[in-house]
Structures are given as structure tokens and as C-alpha cells.
Amino acid sequence: MxxxxxxxxxxxxxxxxxxxxxxxxxxxxxxxxxxxxxxxxxxxxxxxxxxxxxxxxxxxxxxxxxxxxxxxxxxxxxxxxxxxxxxxxxxxxxxxxxxxxxxxxxxxxxxxxxxxPRQLPAQQVVAIILNYTTAYQMLTRIARVTAGERILVHGVAGGVGSALLELGLHLGLTVYGTLSQRKWALLPAHLNQHPRFHKLDYQTTPFEEALVKALPEGVDVVFDAIGGSHLKRSYQSMRIGGTVVSYGFSTAIKNGRRNWWEAISGMLRSMTFPVQLIRDNKTIAGYGIWIYANAHPLWFREDLTQLIEWLEQGVLKPxxxxxxxxxxxxxxxxxxxxxxxxxxxxxxxxxx
Ligand SMILES: NC(=O)c1ccc[n+]([C@@H]2O[C@H](COP(=O)([O-])OP(=O)(O)OC[C@H]3O[C@@H](n4cnc5c(N)ncnc54)[C@H](OP(=O)(O)O)[C@@H]3O)[C@@H](O)[C@H]2O)c1
The missing domain is CATH 3.90.180.10 (Medium-chain alcohol dehydrogenases, catalytic domain)
Structure with a gap:
């Protein structure tokens, strides 16, 4: 046409x-x-x-x-x-x-x-473009994870969260993921029952409490798109030398609408002073796909092509x-x- x-x-x-x-x-x-x-x-x-x-x-x-x-x-x-x-x-x-x-x-x-490829369902490919490329680039280009590491993913049943989970498991990571009870049964079986996936019901118990019992030294990397004071809690859940990747600010939306109080106070509460970073030997990294992809279009195309190949091979089931x-x-x-x-x-x- x-x-x-x-x-x-x-x-x-x-x-x-x-x-x-x-x-x-x-x-x-x-x-x-x-x-x-x-x-x-x-x-x-x-x-x-x-x-x-x-x-x-x-x-x-x-x-x-x-x-x-x-x-x-x-x-x-x-x-x-x-x-x-x-x-x-x-x-x-x-x-x-x-x-x-x-x-x-x-x-x-x-x-x-x-x-x-023509034979791939359009909805499956759409599920890959933004969410899986975001997840893949944060895992491999920002946090540079290696097999065996332990990561914490907030909103693990969400679009980017489930991509981080599926890709993280594929890359040999152990994934701790926060999600609300209503979504526990909605995750597909190949993710839900994976031995390296541990669910944290953050609405019943603060995620730090469950995490510290399972992993007292803390995780290697946290992926946080909630933002605000939540980012600070994520920072505290990492081991010495760990990295938190901040990639969103969902806290600014409440009951489907913007919430200026959360947006502004959240921004102030998320701040960490450099002296604290030195003392803790921790890293706070940021990621935004639009600016990153425009700065490195070749990486974007390489990464999305790899993800589409994995989709074709049945490695990924978004x-x-x-x-x-x-x-x-x-x-x-x-x-x-x-x-x-x-x-x-x-x-x-x-x-x-
Ligand atoms: N930086 C980038 O390049 C980039 C790219 C894509 C998306 N994003 C950002 O990433 C975020 C998620 O996007 P998405 O498309 O994945 O949205 P989504 O599908 O709505 O998923 C977000 C998940 O967050 C969970 N959630 C909400 N409040 C939570 C809390 N306090 N603690 C733990 N989990 C919580 C919700 O699940 P529960 O019901 O389980 O709470 C939901 O499943 C958004 O802020 C978006 O703007 C950034």
C-alpha cells in the first residue's frame, strides 16, 4: 500500500x-x-x-x-x-x-x-517496543547486570515490571518483585512459578521487612518507577555498592489523576545528598528511553531487534x-x- x-x-x-x-x-x-x-x-x-x-x-x-x-x-x-x-x-x-x-x-x-516479521501478532510486538526495550536497556546498559545477581523490581506485574521480570530470569538473575495481591494470579505460569522469582505483597507488609528476612545484605540492583519517598526506601534496600535505577514517577498520579502534592513533595523527599552516596558506596542511576534512544539510535535498534528475535523464538511471551x-x-x-x-x-x- x-x-x-x-x-x-x-x-x-x-x-x-x-x-x-x-x-x-x-x-x-x-x-x-x-x-x-x-x-x-x-x-x-x-x-x-x-x-x-x-x-x-x-x-x-x-x-x-x-x-x-x-x-x-x-x-x-x-x-x-x-x-x-x-x-x-x-x-x-x-x-x-x-x-x-x-x-x-x-x-x-x-x-x-x-x-x-509479518507472522508476529501486532499486539505482542507492541508489548515489546517500549516496555521490553526500557527493561532490557536498564538491565544491560545501565545496571550492567550479571547472571547470579539479585534484583528488586517494583510493580512487577506492570508493563515494564513484567518485562524486567521475564528478561531478568532469562539473564540468570534472581528477581524479588512487589505487586498487589489482586495481580498475583494474573502473572503467567512460566513467570509465576519460576524458582528464581519471589513475590512481595507490599500492601500487606512493607517490602523492606520481607526483603530483609530473605536477603539481609540487600539486593544488587533496584528498579524504581514509583519515585518520591519510595525511591529512598529502594535505596536503603540495596547492598553496599548496589545501584538503584530510577525511571519513573508514578506517585504523581493518584486515583487516575495528577496529584500536585505528591508530585512536589515526592520530588523533595526523593533527594539524596552526594555525601550519603560516598558513605554508602551506592549508585543512583536514571533512565529515560526517549532521550537515551535518540542519543544512541543504533543501540536502540540493536536492542529492539534482539528482543523481536527472542519473541519470534518463543523466548519471550509478553x-x-x-x-x-x-x-x-x-x-x-x-x-x-x-x-x-x-x-x-x-x-x-x-x-x-
Ligand atoms: N523511563 C522510561 O524510559 C520509562 C519507560 C516506560 C515506562 N516508564 C515509567 O514506568 C512506570 C511504569 O510504567 P508501566 O507502563 O509499566 O505501568 P503499569 O503497567 O501501570 O505498571 C505499574 C505498576 O506499578 C504498580 N504500583 C503502583 N504503585 C505501586 C507501589 N507503591 N509499589 C509497588 N508497585 C506499585 C502497579 O501494580 P500493583 O497493582 O501491583 O501495585 C502497576 O502494575 C511509569 O511511571 C512509567 O512512566 C518509564
Missing amino acids: TRNDNLKNRKIIIPHTGSHAKLDLIESELPALEPNQILVKTEACGVAFADILMREGLYPDVDRRNLTPGYDVVGEIVQVGNDVSRLTVGDRVACLTQTGGYADYTVAQESLTVLC MVSKQYALTETAQAQERVSRSELPGKVVLAMGAC
């Missing part, structure tokens, strides 16, 4: 920041391309926690006017920009877009796009908990904003 300018593009926009009720579905012209961009007919797009932060005006460095969210996309290329050399019309691709994916047609950068049509985006966002669903939530454009 090639570009047809008579086609209309259905897309979601957020005219003003606010609740999921602020989302509109509109029809527009097909977008124009920069020389290094491609136009993709979207098969599926992920609904990410970052989309909620954007909707609530809490996500830095994105243009908030009439924003179309959508961080990760699978589809077929219908047009390429003049400088695009690696990809061609008709290729099936997986792209990291940051915004724009909640639409029938999405613009992506060639540099953050890889080929995607959890896709729910698929919605574009017309049901508000409902999908509402459930993601309340962390109700485990694994990945997907919009399927063909679903109507």
Missing part, C-alpha cells in the same frame, strides 16, 4: 490537559513528512503510563497543544521521506514514536524504527492484558491510569 491523500486519518487529540474525558477522536489530513521520517499505517499502538502523564501535563518536553499520544507502534510503511535509505514502502515495522500513535497513520523517525479499539481510547486510558491491568494495554486500529 502507498500513500493516498484522499484518505482521512482518524486520530485522538487532547485539546487541554485533564482527565480521560478530555480525549477527542477527530478526522484530519494525512501528515506531511520530514526527510528522515516515514508514514506508517498503524496496526496497533500501546497505551503507556507516559501517555497519562502527558494528558495530565506532567510529562516534560512534549508539545501539549492538541497532543496525540502513542509511544509505540506497529504497522506498514506507506510513504518514506527523501533521506530514508534503510526502509521502503510496504515494510512492516516497529517504531518508537513517543507521541502520535493513537491514529490510523503515524509519523515515525527512520532512526527509531526496525523491521518486524503479557497483553487487554486490546481496545481507537474509539475506546478513553476507557483504555482510564484503566491504565489506575494501574488496573497487568502487562500491556493495546489499541488495535483494525478493531474499528
Whole structure:
């Protein structure tokens, strides 16, 4: 299929920041391309926690006017920009877009796009692009884990959390993971019953209490996207010489909406002074996929290609908990904003 300018593009926009009720579905012209961009007919797009932060005006460095969210996309290329050399019309691709994916047609950068085998289900590939690349890069490029190490993953049933769990087990790590009771039974058996996975019900007992009994010296690495004072607790759960990777600020969203008090006080409470780091011999590392992928596009493509290969080989079996049509985006966002669903939530454009 090639570009047809008579086609209309259905897309979601957020005219003003606010609740999921602020989302509109509109029809527009097909977008124009920069020389290094491609136009993709979207098969599926992920609904990410970052989309909620954007909707609530809490996500830095994105243009908030009439924003179309959508961080990760699978589809077929219908047009390429003049400088695009690696990809061609008709290729099936997986792209990291940051915004724009909640639409029938999405613009992506060639540099953050890889080929995607035809036989792979679009929802499974979408589950890999943002969540698994984030998890894989944090494990291998930021924390540089080695087999035998012990890691603590918060929100282990969530999109990135379950990716950290599956990849961590694949890389030979022992994984301690916090999750609410309601999600215990929802994790697939190959993860749930793995001998190197230990569940921590953080709502019944503070996770530190359970962890110190199991591992008095502390874990080697903690992955924390809750932020605020939680980050400090994560820091205290590490062994001397350990690393905490801070990659999110979920605490700024409460009951599906932004919470300024938590956002601001959390930011202040998360601070650690350098002198403390020296005394403890610990590292606090940060990771943000968009800036990291743009700084190192080759690493991004290498890592995503590796993950898609593992998906093809059956090494990875990402959890896709729910698929919605574009017309049901508000409902999908509402459930993601309340962390109700485990694994990945997907919009399927063909679903109507
Ligand atoms: N830096 C990056 O590049 C990057 C990339 C992707 C995502 N992120 C960030 O990562 C975070 C998670 O994203 P996601 O898509 O995985 O979201 P998600 O699917 O909603 O998962 C988040 C999980 O966190 C758990 N949770 C909430 N509060 C908790 C707490 N106090 N203690 C322990 N667990 C808690 C929830 O599970 P329970 O019901 O079990 O509590 C939920 O399953 C978000 O902040 C997102 O913005 C960052």
C-alpha cells in the first residue's frame, strides 16, 4: 500500500490537559513528512503510563497543544521521506514514536524504527517496543547486570515490571518483585512459578521487612518507577555498592489523576545528598528511553531487534492484558491510569 491523500486519518487529540474525558477522536489530513521520517499505517499502538502523564501535563518536553499520544507502534510503511535509505514502502515495522500513535497513520523517525516479521501478532510486538526495550536497556546498559545477581523490581506485574521480570530470569538473575495481591494470579505460569522469582505483597507488609528476612545484605540492583519517598526506601534496600535505577514517577498520579502534592513533595523527599552516596558506596542511576534512544539510535535498534528475535523464538511471551479499539481510547486510558491491568494495554486500529 502507498500513500493516498484522499484518505482521512482518524486520530485522538487532547485539546487541554485533564482527565480521560478530555480525549477527542477527530478526522484530519494525512501528515506531511520530514526527510528522515516515514508514514506508517498503524496496526496497533500501546497505551503507556507516559501517555497519562502527558494528558495530565506532567510529562516534560512534549508539545501539549492538541497532543496525540502513542509511544509505540506497529504497522506498514506507506510513504518514506527523501533521506530514508534503510526502509521502503510496504515494510512492516516497529517504531518508537513517543507521541502520535493513537491514529490510523503515524509519523515515525527512520532512526527509531526496525523491521518486524509479518507472522508476529501486532499486539505482542507492541508489548515489546517500549516496555521490553526500557527493561532490557536498564538491565544491560545501565545496571550492567550479571547472571547470579539479585534484583528488586517494583510493580512487577506492570508493563515494564513484567518485562524486567521475564528478561531478568532469562539473564540468570534472581528477581524479588512487589505487586498487589489482586495481580498475583494474573502473572503467567512460566513467570509465576519460576524458582528464581519471589513475590512481595507490599500492601500487606512493607517490602523492606520481607526483603530483609530473605536477603539481609540487600539486593544488587533496584528498579524504581514509583519515585518520591519510595525511591529512598529502594535505596536503603540495596547492598553496599548496589545501584538503584530510577525511571519513573508514578506517585504523581493518584486515583487516575495528577496529584500536585505528591508530585512536589515526592520530588523533595526523593533527594539524596552526594555525601550519603560516598558513605554508602551506592549508585543512583536514571533512565529515560526517549532521550537515551535518540542519543544512541543504533543501540536502540540493536536492542529492539534482539528482543523481536527472542519473541519470534518463543523466548519471550509478553503479557497483553487487554486490546481496545481507537474509539475506546478513553476507557483504555482510564484503566491504565489506575494501574488496573497487568502487562500491556493495546489499541488495535483494525478493531474499528
Ligand atoms: N523511563 C522510561 O524510559 C520509562 C519507560 C516506560 C515506562 N516508564 C515509567 O514506568 C512506570 C511504569 O510504567 P508501566 O507502563 O509499566 O505501568 P503499569 O503497567 O501501570 O505498571 C505499574 C505498576 O506499578 C504498580 N504500583 C503502583 N504503585 C505501586 C507501589 N507503591 N509499589 C509497588 N508497585 C506499585 C502497579 O501494580 P500493583 O497493582 O501491583 O501495585 C502497576 O502494575 C511509569 O511511571 C512509567 O512512566 C518509564
